[in-house]
Structure formats: structure tokens, C-alpha cells
Amino acid sequence: MGSKLIKINVAELEDGMILGENLFDAMGNILISDGITLKKSYIKKIINHDIDKVYIKEKVKSENEEEGKSTPYIIKTRLEAKKLIGEAMEALSLNGAIVEKVLVIVNKLIEDLLDNDEIISSLGKLRSVDDYTLEHSVNVCIMSLILGISYGIKYDDLIDLGTGAILHDIGKMMIPQEILNKPGSLTIDEYEIVKRHTEYGYEILKNIKGISDIAAEVALNHHERLDGNGYPYGKKIDQIKIYSRIVAICDVYDALTSDRVYKKKIEHYKALEYICKMVNSQFDNELVKKLLNCVKIYPIGSMVKLNTNEIGLVVDIAKINPSKPVVRILIDEKGDKVADYLEVDTNKNIDIQVTNVFPRFQGNFG
Numbered sequence: 097m098g099s100k101l102i103k104i105n106v107a108e109l110e111d112g113m114i115l116g117e118n119l120f121d122a123m124g125n126i127l128i129s130d131g132i133t134l135k136k137s138y139i140k141k142i143i144n145h146d147i148d149k150v151y152i153k154e155k156v157k158s159e160n161e162e163e164g165k166s167t168p169y170i171i172k173t174r175l176e177a178k179k180l181i182g183e184a185m186e187a188l189s190l191n192g193a194i195v196e197k198v199l200v201i202v203n204k205l206i207e208d209l210l211d212n213d214e215i216i217s218s219l220g221k222l223r224s225v226d227d228y229t230l231e232h233s234v235n236v237c238i239m240s241l242i243l244g245i246s247y248g249i250k251y252d253d254l255i256d257l258g259t260g261a262i263l264h265d266i267g268k269m270m271i272p273q274e275i276l277n278k279p280g281s282l283t284i285d286e287y288e289i290v291k292r293h294t295e296y297g298y299e300i301l302k303n304i305k306g307i308s309d310i311a312a313e314v315a316l317n318h319h320e321r322l323d324g325n326g327y328p329y330g331k332k333i334d335q336i337k338i339y340s341r342i343v344a345i346c347d348v349y350d351a352l353t354s355d356r357v358y359k360k361k362i363e364h365y366k367a368l369e370y371i372c373k374m375v376n377s378q379f380d381n382e383l384v385k386k387l388l389n390c391v392k393i394y395p396i397g398s399m400v401k402l403n404t405n406e407i408g409l410v411v412d413i414a415k416i417n418p419s420k421p422v423v424r425i426l427i428d429e430k431g432d433k434v435a436d437y438l439e440v441d442t443n444k445n446i447d448i449q450v451t452n453v454f455p456r457f458q459g460n461f462g
């Protein structure tokens with residue numbers, strides 16, 4: 097068994113972890129040495145010295161050690177999924193406060209999901225569809241878990257949500273590749289065939305022991321929309337559970353921000369703008385508000401609160417840094433209306449940050 101170094105937030109340090117670097121105090125003296133097994137007192141010392149992140153050594157088992165009796169197919173898929181999950185986590189542009197709160201739980205949830213041979217075996221089948229589908233499924237899973245945690249879903253139910261999210265498109269393995277990856281637009285008949293991936297997915301998951309009905313229903317309902325204009329059944333708002341509503345938003349968000357053979361990806365803030373405009377007709381209002389608070393991107397038209405306590409409207413976004421909007425101040429720090437035209441460019445004023453976001457799109461939000 098070998099080991100690898102991983103960098104983690106100090107808040108995630110636990111008793112028994114092995115430090116992977118020498119830590120120094122402000123005078124350059126060694127505080128704690130590389131290779132030390134951390135105890136509570138050491139962790140306190142690190143926190144007291146204002147260190148944000150440290151390297152720790154993580155034990156890495158060889159493939160054979162790791163999987164015991166699992167088949168090489170499951171081993172390969174698990175390793176591949178872990179790699180994709182690592183990449184997806186790094187690429188996430190999340191609100192700082194959210195990162196600390198939820199990423200530790202998301203990591204734990206993902207580990208639990210990857211421990212389940214049934215899930216991994218199904219994931220392996222997704223790999224046979226195409227590279228995009230597996231990567232997309234991983235992204236949707238992570239985003240759904242973050243949204244589920246923000247919404248207050250309980251840990252056990254999050255496992256079902258994560259399972260449904262990572263396998264939501266499993267039915268695509270039944271759809272011919274040439275239709276799934278057709279560069280041009282689909283004919284009506286072809287689109288009808290693609291739509292069937294929801295029902296195929298439900299049938300596949302429902303027959304796997306160890307995968308819950310909740311997860312199977314996500315595969316069935318992730319293309320249903322609140323106004324009844326989704327598929328396969330055109331279910332309405334009260335027939336679509338929260339798990340499918342979450343995955344529906346994350347599925348669209350990731351699809352819009354990914355390149356496909358038949359379309360180019362769009363910017364993250366544009367994808368959020370699209371989702372915001374579809375609130376109440378397609379997507380759940382409360383969930384979209386949570387999504388906007390999770391991601392570090394603020395669509396034009398959102399109301400935001402700044403760390404100065406001022407409240408204003410996002411009127412522009414720096415293309416190179418969508419997490420830094422230009423805000424027209426409407427309410428000052430005392431809560432009074434601002435009469436004069438006042439704009440704050442958070443990209444140029446590095447001390448000013450957005451602390452909260454209240455979506456506001458053409459009166460769609462109730």
C-alpha cells in the first residue's frame with residue numbers, strides 16, 4: 097500500500113490523519129513535522145497559526161487490495177469514476193461559504209456511492225454509451241448533492257438522490273449510438289426514441305437490488321417539467337418529487353455548459369439566466385434560488401447583497417470573472433433607498449464581495 101498527498105482545508109483535519117509537509121510558524125521555525133500523525137492538540141495549533149490548507153498523506157490501496165472480490169470491470173469503472181469526480185470537484189465554481197459547508201459531506205456521500213458495487217456496475221454500462229454521458233452523470237450527481245444539501249435533504253435520502261442523479265441517464269444504453277450522437281437535429285421519430293431513455297432507465301434501476309425506488313424514479317422523471325410540458329408522461333408539479341426536480345435543474349445546467357457534437361457550450365451565467373427564466377414553468381423556484389446561492393455566478397437581473405450590507409441589482413458581469421458582477425446599488429447599508437445612480441464594480445473593488453443573492457427575473461419568482 098502506497099500513499100499520495102492531498103491538500104485539504106484545515107477545517108477538514110481529523111485525529112489520526114498523517115501530515116504530508118513540514119509546517120512553519122511566522123518566524124520560520126518548524127511547527128509540526130512532515131509525517132506526524134495528527135492529534136486534536138496539533139490541529140488546534142495549526143488553526144491558531146492561521147494556516148488555511150495543508151497537505152496530508154492519503155493511503156492508496158493497489159487495485160487488488162482495494163476491491164477484494166470485485167471484478168476487474170468494477171475496479172476499472174470505480175477508478176475512472178473517482179478520477180472524473182476529482183476533476184469535476186476541482187472545476188466547480190462554488191460560493192466560498194458553501195464550499196466549506198458542503199464539500200466535506202459531498203465527498204463522504206460520493207465515497208458511499210462508489211462503495212456500492214451495484215451502482216458501479218451500472219455506471220460501467222453508462223461508460224459504454226459514450227464518454228460524455230459518464231462525465232455528465234458525475235457532474236449532475238455532484239451538483240445535485242450540493243443542491244440537495246442546501247435544500248436540507250437528510251443524509252440517507254441524499255444517498256438515494258446521488259444514486260438517482262449519477263444513474264439518471266442509464267436508459268441511454270438502450271438507445272442507438274447514432275441517434276444519441278447525431279450531429280444534426282433529430283427527426284420527430286428519433287426524438288421519440290431518445291425520450292424512451294427515461295422509461296428504460298426506470299426499468300433497469302427498479303430491477304437492481306440495492307437501488308431504491310426514489311433513485312429509479314429520478315431516471316423516470318428527470319425530464320418532467322412543473323408545467324406538464326416534460327416527458328415521458330407530462331406529469332404536473334404535484335406528481336414530481338423533489339429528487340427529480342433537483343436532478344432536472346442540474347441536468348439542464350450541465351448540458352448547457354458542456355460541448356456536444358450538435359451544439360457548443362454556453363457560459364455558466366448564461367445557463368443560469370436560462371434556468372432563471374424557466375422558473376415556475378419548468379423548474380422549482382426554491383431550488384433555483386438555492387442554486388444561485390451555491391454557485392459563484394450571478395446572472396444579470398439578480399438582486400445581490402454585498403458585504404457592505406448594501407443591496408443592488410446585477411447590471412453587468414465581467415466575462416473573465418463571472419463571480420464579480422457590476423452592481424447598481426438600490427438600498428444603502430442602513431436600509432434606505434438610494435436616490436442617486438450608484439454602481440459598484442466588484443471586479444475592481446476587491447474588498448467588496450457578494451454575500452447573498454435573490455434572483456429577480458421578469459417577475460417569475462413568487
Ligand SMILES: [Fe+2]
Nearest residue numbers: 264265318319
Ligand atoms: Fe436524460
